[in-house]
Amino acid sequence: MANTIGFIGGGNMASAIINGLIKKEVYSENNIFVSAASQNTVDRLHKTLNVNSSQSNAYVVENSEMIVLSVKPYMVFKILDEIRPFLRPDQVVISIASGITLKKLTAALPQQKVYRAMPNTPASVNMGMTSISTLLDQNEPSLVQVEAIFNAVGKTAWIDESLMHAAIAVHGSSPAYAFVMIEAMADAAVLEGMPRDKAYTMAAQSLLGAAQMVLDSGLHPGVLKDQVTSPGGNTIKAIAVLEQDGFRSSIIRAMHAAAEKSRQMEEGN
Ligand SMILES: NC(=O)c1ccc[n+]([C@@H]2O[C@H](COP(=O)([O-])OP(=O)(O)OC[C@H]3O[C@@H](n4cnc5c(N)ncnc54)[C@H](OP(=O)(O)O)[C@@H]3O)[C@@H](O)[C@H]2O)c1
Incomplete structure (x- = not known):
C-alpha cells in the first residue's frame, strides 16, 4: 500500500x-x-x-x-x-x-x-x-x-x-433515492402517530436490513418479497398500492434519467 x-x-x-x-x-x-x-x-x-x-x-x-x-x-x-x-x-x-x-x-x-x-x-x-x-x-x-x-x-x-453511466445511476446517485424513501416512510409513520425520531430509525434500519438480506442470502429480491407477503395481508396491500402508483417504473425511469445526464456530461466535457 x-x-x-x-x-x-x-x-x-x-x-x-x-x-x-x-x-x-x-x-x-x-x-x-x-x-x-x-x-x-x-x-x-x-x-x-x-x-x-x-x-x-x-x-x-x-x-x-x-x-x-x-x-x-x-x-x-x-x-x-x-x-x-x-x-x-x-x-x-x-x-x-x-x-x-x-x-x-x-x-x-x-x-x-x-x-x-x-x-x-x-x-x-x-x-x-x-x-x-x-x-x-x-x-x-x-x-x-x-x-x-x-x-x-x-x-x-x-x-x-x-x-x-449505469454505475452512477445505481450507486452514485442512489443514496439520495434511499434518503427520499426513508423520509417518506417516516412521514407515513408519523401520520400514523409514531414519534419522528423513532420513525426515522425504524425506516432506515428496515431498509438497511432488507439490503443486507439481499447481499447475504443471494436470493432474488422477488423471493424475499414473496416471503413477507402473506395472502390478503398488510404487506401485499401496500405492494399493490406501490404497483398502482408505478413505483418500479418510476425508479427505472429515474435511474435512466440519471444515466442520460451522465452521458450528456461526458459528451460536454
Ligand atoms: N457527492 C457524491 O455523492 C459523489 C459521488 C460520486 C462522485 N462524485 C464526484 O466527486 C467530485 C466532488 O463532488 P463533491 O460532492 O464532493 O463536491 P463538493 O462538496 O462541492 O467539493 C468540491 C471541493 O473542491 C474544492 N475546490 C474547489 N476549487 C478548488 C481548487 N481550485 N483547488 C482545490 N480544491 C478546490 C472545494 O473547496 P471549497 O470547499 O473551499 O469550496 C470543495 O472542497 C465531483 O467531481 C463529483 O462528480 C460525487
Whole structure:
C-alpha cells in the first residue's frame, strides 16, 4: 500500500472517503493530504478529520503517492494544468469526477497511471460502493492499491468504462433515492402517530436490513418479497398500492434519467 494519499478537493465525497480510510486505519491522519479552495474548508478539514490540509494543490501533489481528484467535473482540466508541473511519473491519479473519461484523463496525464472511480457517500460509514475503470493492463501493480483504498470504505467492482453511466445511476446517485424513501416512510409513520425520531430509525434500519438480506442470502429480491407477503395481508396491500402508483417504473425511469445526464456530461466535457 502506498504510504501517502492526497485529495485535491475536500468536499462531501472526499470527506466521506477520508473518514472511512481513517476509521479503517488504512491511512493515518498524518499521511493524508487534502486541498480545498477556501480557508474555511481547509480549517474544517483539519479540525474535523485532523488531516494535513491546505489551499495549495501543489502541496498535496508533492506529499502524496496516490492522488484523488475530487473537485467538481468542470474544474478537473484546469486543476490538471495547474498540478502537472509538480507531478512525478510514479504517481497514481484517481479521478472520481463524473463525466470525465479515461481517454481524456490519460491524454492530459500521459506520464501517470490513471484510474476513474465512482464512489458514493456511504463510504463515510464504510458501506460505500465504488466502481473502478482503467485502461491499464490487468497486471499493473497499482490496481491492487487502488482497489484497497475503496475496499476500505465498502465494496468495489471493476467495470468496463462504458458501464459508468449505469454505475452512477445505481450507486452514485442512489443514496439520495434511499434518503427520499426513508423520509417518506417516516412521514407515513408519523401520520400514523409514531414519534419522528423513532420513525426515522425504524425506516432506515428496515431498509438497511432488507439490503443486507439481499447481499447475504443471494436470493432474488422477488423471493424475499414473496416471503413477507402473506395472502390478503398488510404487506401485499401496500405492494399493490406501490404497483398502482408505478413505483418500479418510476425508479427505472429515474435511474435512466440519471444515466442520460451522465452521458450528456461526458459528451460536454
Ligand atoms: N457527492 C457524491 O455523492 C459523489 C459521488 C460520486 C462522485 N462524485 C464526484 O466527486 C467530485 C466532488 O463532488 P463533491 O460532492 O464532493 O463536491 P463538493 O462538496 O462541492 O467539493 C468540491 C471541493 O473542491 C474544492 N475546490 C474547489 N476549487 C478548488 C481548487 N481550485 N483547488 C482545490 N480544491 C478546490 C472545494 O473547496 P471549497 O470547499 O473551499 O469550496 C470543495 O472542497 C465531483 O467531481 C463529483 O462528480 C460525487
